[in-house]
Amino acid sequence: MRTLWVKVLLWGYAAFSMTPLVVMVLSSFRPTSEIFDDPLGLPGSPVFSNYVKAWTEASFSTYVANSVLVVVSAVLLGAAVSLLAAYSLGRRIFRGRSLFAAYFVSGMTLPAHLGVLPLFYLMESMGLVDSRLGLILVYAAGSIPFNVFVLTAFFRQLPHELDEAAALDGAGPFATFWHVMLPLVRPAIATVVVFQFVPLWNDFFYPLVLMRDEGKLTLPVGLTNFFGEFQNDWGTLFAGLVMTTIPLVVLFVVATRQIVAGLTAGMNR
Structure with a gap:
């Protein structure tokens, strides 16, 4: 009985949370006059011209293209740099490793917005103000501390016997990273990608x-x-x-299994 009540509460919460999204989708197929007459009603006759008008007349296609280019590029660049750094911190023993790890973690301690003034002057001196490349670099750099923190923990959990077996097979450090380690941390990669994609997709401050x-x-x-x-x-x-929400929904649907695997990794250890 207790399990039943938990399921009922969870499904009720899910339905309550989805209500604004459902209203938004239904209203997108209704003319404005119909929305004013019955804000929560169903579409009498679906109107697809709203999407055409938003995509063409409102320059929405330009905004979407810019967001996709900037966010996808920043997420991929930040993940690539973070994977290399996390692999070294998690699998290699070298002098100053703890110092480097603390350096990356320190990037999570202060809000990035506090440094916006020197950041703006730096970008201006490099000619990257009003540049998509500049925004990509800012986003990618800002995502690295969190990515390294998460990925390092995953790399450290992998058995060290994997490195020894790869070395016996003649694999070098990069081959071991690419062919052995990288496939094993896919849940972690999916986790950091989603956790970075969502705030960057919704970020208002830096583009402004x-x-x-x-x-x-x-x-x-x-x-x-x-x-x-x-x-x-x-x-x-x-x-x-x-149209703004669709990419986030698609990302969560596609990556749900990997996200759950990433968030629950290590629970059975």
Whole structure:
């Protein structure tokens, strides 16, 4: 009976949490007049023109393309650098390893926004203000401390016999990393990718500070212009919000199994 009540509570919480998302999706297929008449009603006749209007007239396609380019590039770059650093910290013994580990962890102790002024001057001196490359580098650098912290723990959990067996087979450090270690930490990679993708996709602060050209804006900042221009067209607004949410939903659906494996790794050890 206790298990039944737990399931009922969890399903009830899930249904409650999904209600705003369902309302948003349904409203995206309704004209504005119909939304005002019955805000929580079902679409009488689905209207797909809201999506067409949001994608074309509101420059939404540009914002989406910028966000995909910047966020995907930053996540991949940050993960690649973090994997190499975490592999060295987790599997190699060398002088100063603890110091390097503490250095990476220290990057998680202070809010990154506190250093926005020197960061802005640094990017300006490098000619990277109002540049997608500059935003990619800022995002990638900001993700490295957390990624290294998580990935190092996963690398340390792997048996050291794997390194010995790879060395006996003639594999060097990079071959061992690529062919032996990397496949074993895929759950951890999926975890850090998702945990970095979501806040970067929703980040408003850095694009607002570093970007000036409207054609280079990412979705969070672009949405402010979108809301200002289409504040009376609720059907188009909801269509834009749905398109903003779709990549996050797809990412979670695709990576759910790896995320769960990553978060529960080591529980049976």
